[in-house]
Amino acid sequence: MINRSKPLLCVEHIEKYYGNQGSITKALNQVSFYVQHGEFVSIMGASGSGKTTLLNCISTIDTVSAGHVLLDGKDITTISEDDISAFRRDNLGFVFQDFNLLDTLTLEENVALPLTIGKVPPKEITERINHIAQRLQISDTLKKFPFQVSGGQKQLCAFARAMICNPKLVMADEPTGSLDSNSARILLQMMSELNKETGATILMVTHDAFCASYADRILFLKDGKIFNEILKGEKTRDIFYHEILDVLSLLGGDNPC
Numbered sequence: 001m002i003n004r005s006k007p008l009l010c011v012e013h014i015e016k017y018y019g020n021q022g023s024i025t026k027a028l029n030q031v032s033f034y035v036q037h038g039e040f041v042s043i044m045g046a047s048g049s050g051k052t053t054l055l056n057c058i059s060t061i062d063t064v065s066a067g068h069v070l071l072d073g074k075d076i077t078t079i080s081e082d083d084i085s086a087f088r089r090d091n092l093g094f095v096f097q098d099f100n101l102l103d104t105l106t107l108e109e110n111v112a113l114p115l116t117i118g119k120v121p122p123k124e125i126t127e128r129i130n131h132i133a134q135r136l137q138i139s140d141t142l143k144k145f146p147f148q149v150s151g152g153q154k155q156l157c158a159f160a161r162a163m164i165c166n167p168k169l170v171m172a173d174e175p176t177g178s179l180d181s182n183s184a185r186i187l188l189q190m191m192s193e194l195n196k197e198t199g200a201t202i203l204m205v206t207h208d209a210f211c212a213s214y215a216d217r218i219l220f221l222k223d224g225k226i227f228n229e230i231l232k233g234e235k236t237r238d239i240f241y242h243e244i245l246d247v248l249s250l251l252g253g254d255n256p257c
């Protein structure tokens with residue numbers, strides 16, 4: 001049962017240090033924020049500001065040095081090593097810049113992977129794949145291997161794989177970073193539409209203002225801290241995009257947007 005009275009994700013005072021005494025990098029410094037069920041939130045910031053570290057700490061790929069991360073009320077910083085894989089499989093979907101598809105499997109087999117591992121019956125796997133493939137307009141590519149399709153088709157397939165188990169949270173790290181502008185636009189449009197249609201909660205890291213303008217809310221990181229936050233609200237995407245550019249110019253640093 002979804003508890004909509006509480007935020008889906010609570011990030012509370014997290015800190016992350018790398019290195020040891022003598023040479024410590026404070027990658028995250030007292031970062032706190034909430035994400036509500038069904039929100040599409042983007043995290044922006046210059047190179048080295050801590051975006052990927054933050055995503056990795058939330059997704060249990062990395063551990064926090066201090067603080068807590070709660071997903072649907074469960075403190076994920078206390079999950080044991082033995083339980084982490086099952087936790088990720090049951091709760092999270094991932095989209096990476098470089099697709100992370102298995103080259104020896106067809107796109108259909110790639111999308112099916114989380115269901116196959118979860119021992120879902122074959123008939124149901126086929127139905128669910130056909131449904132999402134139709135929605136993302138990749139039905140014609142399902143029998144092909146990753147090397148036989150475009151980057152845009154690969155990323156739509158990776159997005160389908162991330163969504164196929166209806167995860168609580170979809171985490172995307174620079175999902176358009178390897179795509180041309182047209183493929184990026186198609187992917188972002190699909191992410192935005194599925195967010196609205198299915199209520200999927202999405203957390204997306206990007207340094208690209210155009211990409212971020214598809215989100216409902218943007219958190220800006222600077223030197224490992226939350227620097228600012230803006231909401232799209234009723235604004236058009238174009239107005240929101242220019243607002244993002246304004247915040248980025250205040251942020252300074254290298255923002256190749």
Ligand SMILES: Nc1ncnc2c1ncn2[C@@H]1O[C@H](COP(=O)(O)OP(=O)(O)OP(=O)(O)O)[C@@H](O)[C@H]1O
Pocket residue numbers: 018019025026027045046047048049050051052053054207
């Ligand atoms: N494994 C690591 N060991 C040591 N320092 C690290 C490690 N990973 C990240 N850092 C440091 O932590 C800080 C934040 O890095 P992070 O990769 O999270 O930034 P980012 O905003 O994602 O950057 P980019 O946009 O370039 O990917 C940087 O100073 C980086 O050098």
